[in-house]
Amino acid sequence: MDILPQISSLSGELLSWYDRHHRDLPWRISPPMAARGIRPDPYHIWLSEVMLQQTTVPAVKAYFAKFLKRWPTVRDLATAPTDDVMAAWAGLGYYARARNLKKCAEAVAAEHGGQFPETEDGLRALPGIGDYTAAAVAAIAFNRQVAVMDGNVERVISRLYAIATPLPAAKPLMKQKVALLTPADRPGDFAQAMMDLGATICTPKRPACSLCPFNNACEALRLHDPEHFPVKAAKKERPVRQGAAFVAVNGDGEIYLRRRIASGLLGGMTEVPTTGWTARIDGETSATAAPFPADWQVAGTVTHVFTHFELRLSIYRAQVASKIASNDGWWEPVTNLEAQALPTVMKKAIAQAIPRAFSKASTYISGHNS
DNA sequence: CAGGCGTGGCC
DNA sequence: TGGCCAAGCCT
Numbered sequence: 487m488d489i490l491p492q493i494s495s496l497s498g499e500l501l502s503w504y505d506r507h508h509r510d511l512p513w514r515i516s517p518p519m520a521a522r523g524i525r526p527d528p529y530h531i532w533l534s535e536v537m538l539q540q541t542t543v544p545a546v547k548a549y550f551a552k553f554l555k556r557w558p559t560v561r562d563l564a565t566a567p568t569d570d571v572m573a574a575w576a577g578l579g580y581y582a583r584a585r586n587l588k589k590c591a592e593a594v595a596a597e598h599g600g601q602f603p604e605t606e607d608g609l610r611a612l613p614g615i616g617d618y619t620a621a622a623v624a625a626i627a628f629n630r631q632v633a634v635m636d637g638n639v640e641r642v643i644s645r646l647y648a649i650a651t652p653l654p655a656a657k658p659l660m661k662q663k664v665a666l667l668t669p670a671d672r673p674g675d676f677a678q679a680m681m682d683l684g685a686t687i688c689t690p691k692r693p694a695c696s697l698c699p700f701n702n703a704c705e706a707l708r709l710h711d712p713e714h715f716p717v718k719a720a721k722k723e724r725p726v727r728q729g730a731a732f733v734a735v736n737g738d739g740e741i742y743l744r745r746r747i748a749s750g751l752l753g754g755m756t757e758v759p760t761t762g763w764t765a766r767i768d769g770e771t772s773a774t775a776a777p778f779p780a781d782w783q784v785a786g787t788v789t790h791v792f793t794h795f796e797l798r799l800s801i802y803r804a805q806v807a808s809k810i811a812s813n814d815g816w817w818e819p820v821t822n823l824e825a826q827a828l829p830t831v832m833k834k835a836i837a838q839a840i841p842r843a844f845s846k847a848s849t850y851i852s853g854h855n856s
Numbered sequence: 857c858a859g860g861c862g863t864g865g866c867c
Numbered sequence: 868t869g870g871c872c873a874a875g876c877c878t
Contacts, residue, residue, distance in 0.1 A: 538874040545864065545873085579862030582876075616876045636874045654857085681874055690872070691867085721871090722859090751861065791869095793861055830863060 496703060497669045497676055503699040504679035509686070511543065512550055517675065526674075528602040528627040529560045535619045536587055540580060543685075549578050560602070563588065564595035572754055572827040581755055581829070585748070586614025604628040626674040633665040634677035638684025644716035645688060648705035652717040688712075724791070729763040730800040731832075732776050733785065733839035736809050736817060741836065741843075742777070743826065744815035751792070756827045758835055759815070763797055778812070780804035785839040790831040797831065803839040 505517050513534035515526045533553060537546040552574060557563040563571070568588050575584035590613045594602055602623065603609050610620035617635075624630040635643075640653065643660045651659065669676055687694045693712050695701050706712040734742040741758070748754045759777035776782050785803040789796065809817055818826060820843055823836065830850070836843045837850035844850060 535874065540861090540873055540875055541863080542865075542873050577863075579864090580875085582861065586876080614876070618875060622874070634874090637872095638874065678874095685874080724870095753861090791863085793863090794859075 496700065497667050499699040500679045500683065501669070501672055501675060504675055504682060507682070507686070508679070509543075509682055512547060514678065520675070526627050528623065530554070531627040532560075532590075532602060532615075532619070532623050533587075535622050536583055536590075536614060537578065539583060539619070541578065545578065549575070559600070560591050561595050561600050563591040568754070569827060573825060576755065576827050577830055577833075579830075581753055583614060585754055589613040590615065602627070604630070606630065606632050622677060625668075625677045629672075629674050631668055631670050631673040633661055633668050634680070635661050635664050636681060638681040638688075639664060639677075640716055641690065642680055642684050642688045642700070645693075645706035645712050646700055646704050648709055648715060650717055652719050654719075656716070724794065724796055725765065726796045726798060727763045727765060728798045728800070729761045730775055730802060731758050731760045731788070731835040732782065733758050733801065733803045733836055734778075734780060734806055734810070735804070735820065735840065736806050738809075738817070739820050740809070740817035741820050741823070741840070742810070742812065742815055743818050752829050752831070754827070755829045755832070757829075757832050760799070760835075763795075776802065776804075777815075778810045780806050780810075788831070788834045788838050790834060792831075799831075799835055801835055801838045 508514075508516055510516055511534075513526070513530045515524050534546065534550055537549055553563075556574065557566055566588070568585075571588050572581065572584055575581065575587075578584075593612055594600060603612070604624065605628075606620045606624040609615050609623050610617065615623070621632045621634040622636070624632050625634050635657070640657070640660055643649070643663050644653075644656065647663055649656050649660060664680075667676075683698070683700075687698045688700075691713065695704070695707050695712060698704065698707075701707055704712070706715045732742075736742075743756050744759055746752050746755050746757050761775040782802040782804045785801040788799045788801055790799070791797075820840060823833075823843055824845070828836070833844060834850040841851060
């Protein structure tokens with residue numbers, strides 16, 4: 487008995503499921519549209535894929551619309567000021583993505599005539615495009631028969647074959663399985679179908695196996711334990727760091743801001759002056775670490791959770807009579823803060839000191855001060 | 857390869 | 868309510 491018919495049957499079942507249950511997304515050409523000959527815009531696919539790296543669909547939608555309206559083509563993005571791109575990305579997180587997004591747009595404009603490369607290897611060579619994004623753009627935008635594997639696909643495949651090897655060691659085997667399933671016809675839809683399946687049916691908790699097109703073949707379901715897969719290495723605990731942030735306002739209603747260095751945590755983003763963020767030390771962080779002398783008043787505490795540590799920031803506020811001479815920052819009208827490249831942790835710090843600084847103040851104020 | 861790198865929503 | 872998670876990339 488030949489095994490190929492069964493494999494093609496699985497991908498056929500999935501595509502049939504996708505035709506009926508695909509999600510409608512702003513960057514996606516749905517099967518009915520594709521049937522009318524509409525092709526995806528590679529710029530839209532690339533932009534959405536970068537935004538979706540480690541980020542949820544609901545969080546991405548507004549940013550995707552904003553970027554497309556402001557920079558309709560990759561050439562527009564290539565010529566945009568980097569500061570504008572960083573400010574537009576503010577709040578979405580993982581800011582290296584924004585820096586690389588700009589670099590990638592410049593490379594496409596300058597080295598590829600404004601057209602994205604159509605091959606996985608060509609895409610993979612661009613800044614911010616790794617194995618997943620290269621395969622996703624090649625498959626979805628250019629209909630290339632390549633294996634696309636993200637976190638969703640890993641979950642689906644690990645369950646379908648009950649792969650007990652922990653991630654990330656199991657990735658090569660899992661990618662091999664994906665490659666065997668990927669059809670020559672509609673590889674882009676197949677990739678999107680696998681991700682939709684993982685996002686809506688084969689979910690991390692309480693998967694809806696009764697609705698799954700693979701439920702007749704799924705080894706993890708046969709073992710009555712789909713949630714057991716994928717197996718992952720144990721996570722490390724998150725350390726606590728602490729520091730202080732200083733919010734100074736002058737008589738003209740301006741706040742003192744600085745630019746962070748281009749690399750590392752929140753690289754290239756805007757901040758209020760802060761101390762270093764060090765391992766927690768018992769005792770109060772004092773105002774003696776302020777960027778310049780002023781009547782610094784305690785304004786409370788802000789807690790912010792990053793991926794690899796938790797930050798507790800003591801907030802200090804000062805009203806200053808005149809603009810302190812400074813060589814590393816600038817004074818910005820408080821009324822213009824929404825246009826700045828302020829990451830969420832900095833908006834929290836500013837909102838703690840100046841509750842009316844942002845229109846969505848409650849978004850940034852926890853209510854637990856000290 | 858393992859660690860650095862954000863944020864908001866969910867149960 | 869706090870731990871967990873979400874379409875990864877880079878070094």
